[in-house]
Structures are given as structure tokens and as C-alpha cells.
Amino acid sequence: MPSDDRIGEIYLSAEELAARVAELGAQIAADYAGREPLLVASLKASFVFLADLTRAIPILHHVDFVELAGYSSDETGGTAAIRFLKDLDAPIHGRDVLIVEDVIDTGLTLNYLVRTFGHRSPRSLAAVTLLDRPYRRLVEDLPVHYVGFTVPDEFFVGYGFDVDELYRNLPDLHILRPAS
Amino acid sequence: MPETPDFQAYRGTEPPLFQNDAELECAKILDYYGIPWLYEPRTFELEHDEHGRVLEAFAPDFYLPEQDLYLEITVMKQSLVTRKNRKLRKLKERYPDVNIKLFYKRDIERLGQRYGLKLAS
Numbered sequence: 001m002p003s004d005d006r007i008g009e010i011y012l013s014a015e016e017l018a019a020r021v022a023e024l025g026a027q028i029a030a031d032y033a034g035r036e037p038l039l040v041a042s043l044k045a046s047f048v049f050l051a052d053l054t055r056a057i058p059i060l061h062h063v064d065f066v067e068l069a070g071y072s073s074d075e076t077g078g079t080a081a082i083r084f085l086k087d088l089d090a091p092i093h094g095r096d097v098l099i100v101e102d103v104i105d106t107g108l109t110l111n112y113l114v115r116t117f118g119h120r121s122p123r124s125l126a127a128v129t130l131l132d133r134p135y136r137r138l139v140e141d142l143p144v145h146y147v148g149f150t151v152p153d154e155f156f157v158g159y160g161f162d163v164d165e166l167y168r169n170l171p172d173l174h175i176l177r178p179a180s
Numbered sequence: 181m182p183e184t185p186d187f188q189a190y191r192g193t194e195p196p197l198f199q200n201d202a203e204l205e206c207a208k209i210l211d212y213y214g215i216p217w218l219y220e221p222r223t224f225e226l227e228h229d230e231h232g233r234v235l236e237a238f239a240p241d242f243y244l245p246e247q248d249l250y251l252e253i254t255v256m257k258q259s260l261v262t263r264k265n266r267k268l269r270k271l272k273e274r275y276p277d278v279n280i281k282l283f284y285k286r287d288i289e290r291l292g293q294r295y296g297l298k299l300a301s
Contacts, residue, residue, distance in 0.1 A: 081188060082212050106287060108213045136287060139215075139247060153286065 006163055008175035012149065017130075017159060017173060018052065020148050024128060025056025027146060028098065036060045037096040040088065042113065043067040045102035048160035048168065049130045049148075053100060064088050068109070082112055097122045102160055103131040103151075107139035114142060131156070191216045191245065202255040203241055205288050210242070218243040222250075224278070226270050238267050240280055250280040 028037070036059075041050040043065055054063055067086040099113055110127055117125055128146035133153065157163050158170030184195055184204075189211045196219035198204045203219075210217045220239045227236035240250035252268065254261050261282065268280055 080212060081214060105290060108209070108215065112213055138244070138249065138251070138281065138283075155290070 014171040101129040105136040
């Protein structure tokens with residue numbers, strides 16, 4: 001345990017996370033049997049989940065990453081629009097795309113990815129998320145086919161989630177406490 | 181009074197006059213995601229006296245036409261939003277076809293945690 005007051009109690013242990021990820025991997029492998037899905041993770045928080053999930057899917061599949069530009073006002077006084085800092089490496093026309101999310105709450109980010117990828121004519125488009133807060137959703141009708149855990153309205157740290165870009169390496173998922 | 185940037189996804193005609201920084205940040209978030217939005221486009225009458233005069237009304241902060249969804253922004257802690265929740269419940273009773281959700285400061289902070297958004301306190 002790091003000596004940082006912001007790192008609270010364990011919400012999900014490494015063992016609980018591993019068990020659920022294994023279940024998700026088995027389910028995805030069964031659903032995509034005979035196909036070669038492309039797993040697309042949005043950097044950065046999902047990279048730990050993706051690393052475990054890809055090893056829990058015992059069928060051929062591909063992996064790619066996207067990165068979205070941060071939100072901030074631009075220099076002209078306007079507002080910045082969402083855009084890719086890193087787009088997919090290859091076309092997805094006719095492919096089975098599975099978006100890998102660390103957490104879905106408002107659904108705004110996933111909605112953007114689904115709309116953007118949808119224009120590229122994949123054969124199928126679905127999402128898997130480690131954590132879900134469906135009660136905070138602003139955008140409905142999203143193709144969230146796989147959910148690891150439905151979680152309360154808390155901030156988390158560890159297992160890919162950061163505080164000031166730290167602690168992504170913690171093996172357990174902790175509650176994040178407000179800074180004292 | 182918060183600044184008012186040039187919004188891309190705003191669908192109103194007059195420049196929005198935000199009440200606080202949380203509303204401004206929410207507008208920026210909607211703009212960032214390209215979600216069309218309107219600011220306080222409708223006032224819902226909630227209570228009338230015996231003469232039909234309006235005793236209580238409620239104008240949600242945002243309307244998202246593509247989602248057909250009203251958003252009410254609150255900067256209060258979730259445990260302290262009882263009064264606002266009561267208003268929302270009343271609105272839902274009077275206007276059952278209207279979709280409305282509370283957007284908490286925490287939602288904005290969470291998006292900030294993900295995308296480096298700086299919320300003015």
C-alpha cells in the first residue's frame with residue numbers, strides 16, 4: 001500500500017478482477033468464435049484491463065489503440081472539439097470491432113467512438129467495459145454488450161486508473177479519497 | 181460572470197448567459213463531444229394558485245435535442261440536492277413525457293479526471 005492518504009480501501013481485489021476478466025474473456029471468445037475480432041482500447045486507463053482481457057480470450061484476435069485529445073478551450077476563445085491524437089492503425093471495414101473501455105458513465109466518449117467507427121462500415125460494433133455506472137448515462141442505446149462490474153458513484157484508483165498520472169500500477173482497484 | 185466562448189454545438193440564437201462555472205464547463209463538455217445543446221429553452225410551470233397564476237416554475241439548464249433530454253446542473257454535493265430532486269420529481273409528475281437528469285459536479289470532475297478538464301472552483 002502506498003503512503004498516500006488519497007488511496008482508500010480496496011473496492012475490488014486483484015483476485016476479484018482477474019476472475020471477472022476471465023469470465024468476460026470466455027464469454028467474448030464464445031460469442032466471436034470463428035471470427036477474428038479487433039479489440040480497440042482508448043488510452044490510457046484501459047490498458048491494464050486490455051492487457052488482462054486479451055490474454056483471457058483464447059481465440060485469434062487483433063488489438064489496437066486510440067487516444068483522444070484532452071478537453072480544453074482553444075487559443076481563439078472557442079471550445080476544442082473531440083478528436084483523435086492517435087487513430088486506428090488499419091481500416092475496420094467489414095471487421096468485428098470490440099471497443100474496450102475502462103469505465104462508462106455518461107456514455108459521451110463511447111457514443112463518439114461508436115458514431116465515428118460506425119461511419120467506417122465495420123461488420124459489427126460492440127463494447128466491453130470493466131466498470132459501468134448506467135445510472136449516470138446521458139446517451140442511451142449504446143452497444144455495451146459486456147460489463148465487468150456495475151459500480152457506485154465513487155472515484156477509483158489502481159488497475160489502470162490514475163491520480164495525477166500515478167498509481168495505475170496498483171494491482172487492486174481502490175476507492176479514491178478526496179485530498180485532505 | 182463566466183466567460184462565454186464561441187460554441188460549435190450550441191443551437192440557440194442568443195448567447196447563453198451562464199449562472200456559474202459548472203454550467204459553463206458542462207457547455208464546454210457538450211461542445212467537446214459535438215452534442216447539440218440549448219440553454220434554458222423552456223420553463224415548466226409546476227404550481228398554480230386558484231386563479232391560475234404561476235406559483236412555482238422550473239427552467240432546466242440544458243436541453244439536448246438529439247437525446248430529447250433536459251439536464252439540470254448542480255454544484256452541490258449529492259447528499260445536499262434534496263430540494264432540487266423534489267423539483268425534478270414534481271416536474272416528472274406534471275410532465276411524465278419529459279426526460280430530465282441531474283448532472284452533478286462529480287460528473288464534470290470525472291470527465292476532468294479523464295481528459296484534463298480544469299473546473300473552476
